[in-house]
Amino acid sequence: MTLGATRLCLADGLPPLPSAERHAIAQRIYINECAGRPENLVSWSSGEPFPSLGIGHFIWYPADYHGPFDESFPALIRFMRKHGAQLPGWLAGNPAQPAPWPDRAAFEAAVRHHGPRIASLRRFLLQTTDLQAAFMAERMQDALPRMLAAVPQEDRRAHIRRQFLRLARAPGGYYPLIDYVNFKGEGVSPSERYQGKGWGLLQVLEHMPDHGAPVAGFADAAATILERRVRLSPPGRHEARWLSGWLKRVQSYKTATL
Numbered sequence: 001m002t003l004g005a006t007r008l009c010l011a012d013g014l015p016p017l018p019s020a021e022r023h024a025i026a027q028r029i030y031i032n033e034c035a036g037r038p039e040n041l042v043s044w045s046s047g048e049p050f051p052s053l054g055i056g057h058f059i060w061y062p063a064d065y066h067g068p069f070d071e072s073f074p075a076l077i078r079f080m081r082k083h084g085a086q087l088p089g090w091l092a093g094n095p096a097q098p099a100p101w102p103d104r105a106a107f108e109a110a111v112r113h114h115g116p117r118i119a120s121l122r123r124f125l126l127q128t129t130d131l132q133a134a135f136m137a138e139r140m141q142d143a144l145p146r147m148l149a150a151v152p153q154e155d156r157r158a159h160i161r162r163q164f165l166r167l168a169r170a171p172g173g174y175y176p177l178i179d180y181v182n183f184k185g186e187g188v189s190p191s192e193r194y195q196g197k198g199w200g201l202l203q204v205l206e207h208m209p210d211h212g213a214p215v216a217g218f219a220d221a222a223a224t225i226l227e228r229r230v231r232l233s234p235p236g237r238h239e240a241r242w243l244s245g246w247l248k249r250v251q252s253y254k255t256a257t258l
Contacts, residue, residue, distance in 0.1 A: 017137055023129075023133065025136075025137075026055060026129045026132065026133030028175065028179070028256060029136070030055040030129060032249055032252075033055060033057040034055060039122070041053065041054060041121070041122050042118050042121045042122050042125070043057070044104045044107045044108070047237070047238070048104075049065055050062060050071075050099065051099055051107055053073050053125060054073070054125045054132050055125070055132050055133070056072070056132060056135075056136055058073040058075075058076050058132075059071055059073060060074070060098070060099040061098055062102050062103065063098040065098075068189075068191035069185070069192060070189060070192070072139075073099075074095075074096065075135075076135050078095070079131075079134075080131060087124065088120035088121060088123075088124050089120075090117055091121075100117055133178075136178050136181070137174070139178075139181055140181045143186045143201055144161065144164050146188050147160055147164075147202040147205070148160065150188040150202065151202070156206065159205075159210070160202065160205045160206060162210070163208045163210075163218075164177070164205055167214045167215065167218050169214075170214040170215055171215075172253075172256055173214060173215055173218075176253040176256075177201070179253075180201055180204065180222060180250070181201045183249070184200050184226075185200040185201070186200050186202060187199065187201050187204075188202055195232045197232055199226060199228070204222045204225050205218075205221075207221040207224055207225055209221075215253055216254050218253065219251055219253040219254050222250040223247050223250055223251065226243065226246045226247065226250065227243065227247075230242075230243045
């Protein structure tokens with residue numbers, strides 16, 4: 001399915017995201033989240049109460065679970081249907097359904113027994129990587145007004161907007177914006193805080209300097225914010241185990257070629 005260029009409808013007249021660049025971003029995010037392996041398109045990480053799906057590891061809550069993080073897989077499915085994607089039959093009949101596995105043990109049992117739902121989801125997600133990237137690009141576009149609405153101070157809003165536009169206009173700048181907002185969210189939800197401090201795109205842009213190369217400044221600010229998240233996280237989550245991978249990911253923004 002070809003969507004052409006993804007246009008960012010901002011007053012500042014940003015250039016469109018060409019389909020070739022969107023495809024390259026999709027492949028890089030697929031490597032970031034899934035190590036480029038089809039079996040990782042449908043996964044359930046140890047210690048998490050929900051599965052993660054697609055090249056962006058979009059989260060999908062089981063029935064009766066209400067977590068603090070933005071549940072992104074249902075929004076992806078709505079986007080897919082809007083753009084004419086043919087969902088697997090069991091999902092097409094009820095696109096708003098919760099994840100069909102109540103816990104990780106049930107998911108792993110389905111994997112061991114080659115469950116047809118997992119197999120059909122993997123095929124579907126492998127065939128729609130470019131559409132998933134378009135969904136992430138649209139989410140990135142929508143993040144700016146959401147972030148500005150969440151900040152009451154005019155000087156902070158001006159700084160956030162300025163850094164967003166500096167990065168979006170820089171060579172290679174769409175990739176870190178799209179990847180990070182998918183990776184750690186917009187940063188506007190009060191539930192996505194540890195000790196009152198968030199870790200999303202909003203917080204990274206606030207911490208980003210007004211000078212220097214935008215992509216490098218964003219990568220360094222993201223590293224600082226992620227280190228703070230781990231430092232403030234509940235001890236029981238053991239988030240330090242993920243930090244080195246997170247830091248490697250954001251530092252890769254500096255050298256990515258698309």
